[in-house]
Amino acid sequence: MSTSSNLINKAVEQLSKFPGIGQKSALRMALHLLKRPEADTVELSQAILKLRTEIKFCKQCFNLSDADLCNVCKSPSKDQGLVCIVKDFQDVIAIENTGQYNGLFHVLGGLVSPVDGVGPSDVKIPELLERVSEGTITEAIIALSSTLEGDTTEYYIAKKLKALGVKVSTLSKGISVGGELEYADEMTLARSIRNRVSLDS
Amino acid sequence: MKVQKLALIFFKNHSDFKLECQEDVVAIAGLNGVGKTTILDAIHYLCLGKSYFSSTDVQCIQTEELQAGIIAKLVGDEDVSLKVKFKRGGRKVIEKNGVAYKRVLEHIGQFLAVVIAPGDIELVYGSNETRRSFINQILSQVDRKHLLDLMKYNKLIEHRNKHLKQESVDTALLLALDEQIAPLALSIYTKRKEFLEEFCPVFEAKYHQLSGEKESVRLMYTSQLDHSSYMDLVDVNRNKDLAIQRSFVGIHRDELDIEIGDLSLRKFGSQGQVKSGLIALKLAEYEYLQKTCDKNPFLLLDDIFEKIDEERAQVLTQIIKNDNFGQIFITDTNQDRLNQFCVAIGKSYKLITLK
Numbered sequence: 001m002s003t004s005s006n007l008i009n010k011a012v013e014q015l016s017k018f019p020g021i022g023q024k025s026a027l028r029m030a031l032h033l034l035k036r037p038e039a040d041t042v043e044l045s046q047a048i049l050k051l052r053t054e055i056k057f058c059k060q061c062f063n064l065s066d067a068d069l070c071n072v073c074k075s076p077s078k079d080q081g082l083v084c085i086v087k088d089f090q091d092v093i094a095i096e097n098t099g100q101y102n103g104l105f106h107v108l109g110g111l112v113s114p115v116d117g118v119g120p121s122d123v124k125i126p127e128l129l130e131r132v133s134e135g136t137i138t139e140a141i142i143a144l145s146s147t148l149e150g151d152t153t154e155y156y157i158a159k160k161l162k163a164l165g166v167k168v169s170t171l172s173k174g175i176s177v178g179g180e181l182e183y184a185d186e187m188t189l190a191r192s193i194r195n196r197v198s199l200d201s
Numbered sequence: 202m203k204v205q206k207l208a209l210i211f212f213k214n215h216s217d218f219k220l221e222c223q224e225d226v227v228a229i230a231g232l233n234g235v236g237k238t239t240i241l242d243a244i245h246y247l248c249l250g251k252s253y254f255s256s257t258d259v260q261c262i263q264t265e266e267l268q269a270g271i272i273a274k275l276v277g278d279e280d281v282s283l284k285v286k287f288k289r290g291g292r293k294v295i296e297k298n299g300v301a302y303k304r305v306l307e308h309i310g311q312f313l314a315v316v317i318a319p320g321d322i323e324l325v326y327g328s329n330e331t332r333r334s335f336i337n338q339i340l341s342q343v344d345r346k347h348l349l350d351l352m353k354y355n356k357l358i359e360h361r362n363k364h365l366k367q368e369s370v371d372t373a374l375l376l377a378l379d380e381q382i383a384p385l386a387l388s389i390y391t392k393r394k395e396f397l398e399e400f401c402p403v404f405e406a407k408y409h410q411l412s413g414e415k416e417s418v419r420l421m422y423t424s425q426l427d428h429s430s431y432m433d434l435v436d437v438n439r440n441k442d443l444a445i446q447r448s449f450v451g452i453h454r455d456e457l458d459i460e461i462g463d464l465s466l467r468k469f470g471s472q473g474q475v476k477s478g479l480i481a482l483k484l485a486e487y488e489y490l491q492k493t494c495d496k497n498p499f500l501l502l503d504d505i506f507e508k509i510d511e512e513r514a515q516v517l518t519q520i521i522k523n524d525n526f527g528q529i530f531i532t533d534t535n536q537d538r539l540n541q542f543c544v545a546i547g548k549s550y551k552l553i554t555l556k
Contacts, residue, residue: 112374114364120374148356148381155377187349 003027060131062107062124064089072096072105079103081138085128085157087111087150091143103141106131111149112156120156128157132164139167146173202277202312202496203528204244211266213239213255223276225548226529230536231555237532241316241501243271244530247283248314248499249342250295250305258287275312283312306349310342313498315487319508321479325459325467332420332457339486340396343493347392354385358448365446372439382451383431389452390426397422403488408461408481411516416462418478424455476509480517487526497527504532506542518545 003009008030015026033041057063058070061083065071072078072092082103086092092105110123120126131137140161144150154170161168174192175184184192205223209215214236220227229237238254242261245253252261262269268288275281287293294301295308302308323331341348361378364370401419408418425434434450435442441449459466459478466478490498500521506514521529522545529546533539536554543550 112377114360114367114374114378117363117367119364119367120371148353148360151381152357152360152374152377155380156374159373159376186345 061105062109062127063092063105077102080136082141083128083132083137083139084141084143086143087145095143101141103139104137108144108153111144111147112153113149114152123153125153125157125160129160129164132161132166137166140169142168142170144170202275202281204273204499205276206272206274207240207243208272209239209243209270210272211263211269212243212271213261213263213269215239216263220553222551223549224528224551226531226543226546226550228539228543228550228552229530229532229555230534230539230552231532232534235555237555238318238503241318241503241530241532244273244499244501245314245316246271246285247273248312249338250285250293250308253316253318253501254320258293259289262287262289306345306352309348310345310494313342313490313494313496314501315483315490315498316501316503317480317483317505318501318503319505321483322475322508324479324482325470325475329456329458332459333453333455335482335486336393336396336400336420336457339400339489340392342490344392347389350385350388350392354382354389354452357382357385358451358453361448362446365442365448370443375435375439375442379432379435386426386431386452390424390455393422393424393452393455400485400489404481404485407484407488408477410520411481411484411513412474412477413516418459418461418481420482421458421460422455423458424452425450426452473510473513476513480505480509480513484520491525497525500526500529502529502531504534506533506535506538518542522546 003012008027011030011033012023012026015021015029016023018026021029033044054066056065056067058065058073059068060073061070063070063072067074079102083106084095084101084103085106085108086095087108087110089107092107095101095105106124106128108123108125108128110118112118112120112123112125132140140157142154142157144154158168158170172195174188174195175181181189203223203225204227205221207218207220207222209218212218214234218236218240220240229240231237242252242254245251246261252258255261268286268291270284270286273283275283282296282298284296284299285293286296293305295305296302297308297311324335337351341351357378361375361382364374364378397420404420405418409415429437431451438449459470459482461470461474461478464470466474470478487498487500505517509517531539531542533542536552540552543552
């Protein structure tokens, strides 16, 4: 896209690098900034710059953090013996939002995928094992995607953690809540039947 | 189910080909290179979502074009319109009655086709892999779970092989892969065994019918899993895997050999036995699919008279005449011979000559 101003062109080029933002949206954003008071843009750019330069990764769980330890790890109300192993920061947010989980996290930052040259030491698995062998953690929940790479990572971690004497579980897989049975794919449905839940209590 | 209308767009050597047919037998005559086989391949494509003769989709797109398509109208118990489109560097799309499948594999098994072509000789003389893909193809059409198992198995082995090529191999990671591979290997192995128990008697009967001989005939199946479980096998062969940097054990190493009278057809078969064996194998495939799925596959006969002798051609014609077959597509360079075949079959036919 080319406009009368090279400054705008440059801004559009940068903004359109965002996921989900095309050239037209990028232009709208650029023009929006020009319509707003200059102070707004200064504030925004400072926030972005600060975000990028000052963000830290929690030394314990590798979640995003402002300090050496993230808010979850610092929180005294969290169960220090329970850890949930996830792939990404988004997964931490998703699980925190359920309000059903009151333990710590461990963010792997990726999944083991030998075909793509990603081995266990290329994600935060060695750090996880070290953390667990310190002894505070007694139970681990593995919450990874139900894909081939997710399963491989899960098998690998489970084996290692069991050897350390930790109780290991994984998320149950099946029909989504509020989902229509007829729209569930056959593999999900087959798994749901195999792992069916008894109603006797 | 019959093909009533067929259109090929930029598919192999046809830029814009249209065919209308209602007949039981569609005979296509013409010189070499005019695109007779392409028409058969298009029907295979519509049924199985891939070419029988070319290994990739891109090879089926005309050289200067970006995409190709096959459109067909099928009539039978219900009328169905099918459309296959594929692009260079793009995803293949199959539509049934105007609705695209999310995954191509959802289409597999609804429409069946069996090809008999000169290249089938590879089934005898080629590698075990050729014969494994022959049975994979049949099973994938009748058993969706088997197809999914096979896809997942292959993907896991790919991961495993890739990791074995790393400088430092993590045995715990191999174990994590092996624990997923083990149940798949067992289920594929069991399915292959069950299949062959059912398939071999049909194969033998067809061979006897074609050759007039009474020798025993079978597809001999040997697997490493015959005597041991996958987990035990990988355990024993771990060092070998590390040395050759490939997965030494598994059902991807299964062996299949065609045997006639306890002798390998590949090593000891006469020309005549090989010819009868191949056609018997294909007719057995036809009958197996027909019985298991309770519908008539399309029979696609490519240039068969060129490769088999007069006597076998007569027997085959008799079998096609007497047994129950779905719509038949046949190609030949010799129009008179084709005409004789059509008349001998005694069903409605359409003979077209491509130029």
